[in-house]
Amino acid sequence: MTALLETRGVWQRFGGLVANSDVSISVGRGEIVGLIGPNGAGKSTLFNLIAGVLPPTQGSIWFDGEDVTHMPAAERCQRGVGRTFQVVKSFETMTVIDNVIVGALVRNTVMREARRKAHEVLEFTGLAARAHVLASDLVPAEKRRLEVARALATEPKLLLLDEVLTGLTPTEAQTGVALVRKVRDTGITVLMVEHVMEIVMPLVDRAIVLDLGKVLVEGKPADVVRDPKVISAYLGD
Ligand code: ADP
Ligand code: MG
Numbered sequence: 001m002t003a004l005l006e007t008r009g010v011w012q013r014f015g016g017l018v019a020n021s022d023v024s025i026s027v028g029r030g031e032i033v034g035l036i037g038p039n040g041a042g043k044s045t046l047f048n049l050i051a052g053v054l055p056p057t058q059g060s061i062w063f064d065g066e067d068v069t070h071m072p073a074a075e076r077c078q079r080g081v082g083r084t085f086q087v088v089k090s091f092e093t094m095t096v097i098d099n100v101i102v103g104a105l106v107r108n109t110v111m112r113e114a115r116r117k118a119h120e121v122l123e124f125t126g127l128a129a130r131a132h133v134l135a136s137d138l139v140p141a142e143k144r145r146l147e148v149a150r151a152l153a154t155e156p157k158l159l160l161l162d163e164v165l166t167g168l169t170p171t172e173a174q175t176g177v178a179l180v181r182k183v184r185d186t187g188i189t190v191l192m193v194e195h196v197m198e199i200v201m202p203l204v205d206r207a208i209v210l211d212l213g214k215v216l217v218e219g220k221p222a223d224v225v226r227d228p229k230v231i232s233a234y235l236g237d
Contacts (some may be wrong), residue, residue, distance in 0.1 A: 005025075013057045095129050097132060101153075
């Protein structure tokens with residue numbers, strides 16, 4: 001069976017700066033893959049290329065057997081690419097449930113159906129008790145969970161998580177890790193960016209390390225953390 005996601009020789013240049021340089025990665029169905037690397041390595045840029053926020057300067061992106069390189073973000077979301085966003089300001093003035101309904105409306109045009117889906121997702125993510133609170137009144141760890149909830153409400157095949165575990169207390173991070181496992185157990189494939197290796201390594205099936213826009217190393221987490229190239233990339237950070 002083909003991979004769910006593949007990037008083939010992807011480049012992203014911003015003027016003279018090369019943010020992604022010939023990046024070819026693949027994510028298999030049902031996997032949890034960690035995309036790690038020092039600050040500025042090009043992780044978020046690659047996420048934007050996969051989600052369709054930007055077109056790559058060169059190379060192609062394949063999702064679920066289809067070339068999506070030039071497909072707009074909204075259409076990729078329809079195809080099953082779900083991603084987290086930082087909770088943007090306008091959403092902060094909305095309740096938790098309304099935030100999640102925005103995600104659910106991607107797939108359910110009937111409001112009653114979207115609301116039912118949103119409640120189900122809030123239950124799943126442990127936010128049900130906070131449904132009618134304003135997003136701005138959530139503590140930071142809950143805001144991260146709300147981002148995940150909104151992405152889940154779009155019913156993705158692939159969930160892209162950008163640093164959703166960063167900056168949490170160890171207990172909150174463990175709750176987050178458990179949620180990611182629970183998501184995968186429902187059959188959703190996960191590609192997650194994290195800067196801090198200690199958090200992601202116990203969770204992922206495979207790790208891909210980016211450095212200076214290139215794939216430096218990829219493999220099983222236990223091998224990746226011991227790789228001298230990875231150690232020196234992080235020490236130079
Ligand atoms: P990471 O997420 O790994 O920290 P990014 O993908 O955010 O790295 O950034 C990679 C490089 O590309 C950085 O040098 C960053 O400054 C640059 N970059 C990212 N987005 C843009 C942009 N829109 N315009 C110009 N440079 C950018
Ligand atoms: Mg980033």
